[in-house]
Amino acid sequence: MTAVLGERLESAYPAYLRCLDEADENAAIDLALDLLDNGVAPEDVLLSLVAPAQAQVGEWWQRNEWSVAQEHAATHISERVVAAVASTVRRKPSRDRVVVACMDGEWHSLPARLVAEVLRLDGWEVTFLGASVPAVHLVSYLHRHDLRAVALACSLPMRLPHAARFVDACRRTDVPVLVGGRGFGPGGRWAARLGVPWVPDARAASVALAAMSLPAPATPAGVGDTDxxxxxxxxxxxxxxxxxxxxxxxxxxxxxxxxxxxxxxxxxxxxxxxxxxxxxxxxxxxxxxxxxxxxxxxxxxxxxxxxxxxxxxxxxxxxxxxxxxxxxxxxxxxxxx
CATH class of the missing domain: 1.10.150 (DNA polymerase; domain 1)
Incomplete structure (x- = not known):
């Protein structure tokens, strides 16, 4: 049965890309919901359909095969698909509350949204704060709630110094911090340099949240604003x-x-x-x-x-x-x- 569902998902991928290419929002949503109706797990729809399609869109833009307008239209459609899947599959939280947010200046919110929805599907009570959350407002929010952790996204390595300051501000609230995204480098190499736990994907984030208290070590010497x-x-x-x-x-x-x-x-x-x-x-x-x-x-x-x-x-x-x-x-x- 698992093989059959995997084949169904694989065969749907080219059709989903066509929906994005033609900016056909309704067809994209229908395709995703049809997969759910046929037994494909919602997290697989998000991580094995929407996520790789969005990566492909980025490659088309990078090669100048798609315009910025086409990329934005495709991103909007994928966001609508994620929302449709989330509203169709509603699960009562059975785990602690987690905040997922994009750092101030981080406008690529779809990857973080996918993480938030997968965590929700895995039983976590998730608050998704969206793109470019100012640090002062995030810190204020963290003080108001009893949280398991805050998960922060960074997609651009050039934003690393800002990310480090953002992480430090969150640590001062005594809320454990978890990070993810391409901005932290292959295998999270620069997250390690900054002394913050990193996860490669949404499923790993759920495992990490369940398994550890996410300690907050100090930023290593020689790395930081004092340089x-x-x-x-x-x-x-x-x-x-x-x-x-x-x-x-x-x-x-x-x-x-x-x-x-x-x-x-x-x-x-x-x-x-x-x-x-x-x-x-x-x-x-x-x-x-x-x-x-x-x-x-x-x-x-x-x-x-x-x-x-x-x-x-x-x-x-x-x-x-x-x-x-x-x-x-x-x-x-x-x-x-």
């Missing part, structure tokens, strides 16, 4: 962006829209560089620049322009040993181009 080089990068952020805009010849020919996009990309570069310095790990910056190269290359942006930005930043940051080394060791354009 002089990290603080210096924050202070130089605007200067570095202006330096590149003024110093790269190609930028003078950009349209206003292209200039806005370039300024945003330069900001992401500086933020990722600062995050890499924050956790003292060049792979964070290397992984980001590889991704950026794929995104910009698919949009025919000359990668030599990005390399020129690295050179200008490195020259300005000669007194920042880690940042200088990370920038000098990174090139996106093929040699000789």
């Amino acid at each position: 002089v080089e990290y603080a210096g990068l924050l202070a130089a952020r605007v200067e570095l962006i202006d330096l590149c805009v003024a110093g790269i010849p190609d930028v003078a020919r950009y349209t206003p829209a292209q200039l806005d996009a370039t300024i945003a990309d330069l900001g992401y570069i500086v933020d990722s560089l600062a995050a890499a310095v924050y956790v003292d790990d060049v792979t964070l910056f290397a992984d980001f620049t590889t991704w950026l190269g794929e995104v910009l290359g698919s949009r025919n942006v000359p990668l030599r322009t990005v390399d020129a930005a690295f050179d200008l930043m490195a020259e300005r940051l000669r007194d920042f040993p880690r940042a200088f080394r990370f920038l000098r060791g990174t090139r996106l354009a093929p040699e000789g181009s």
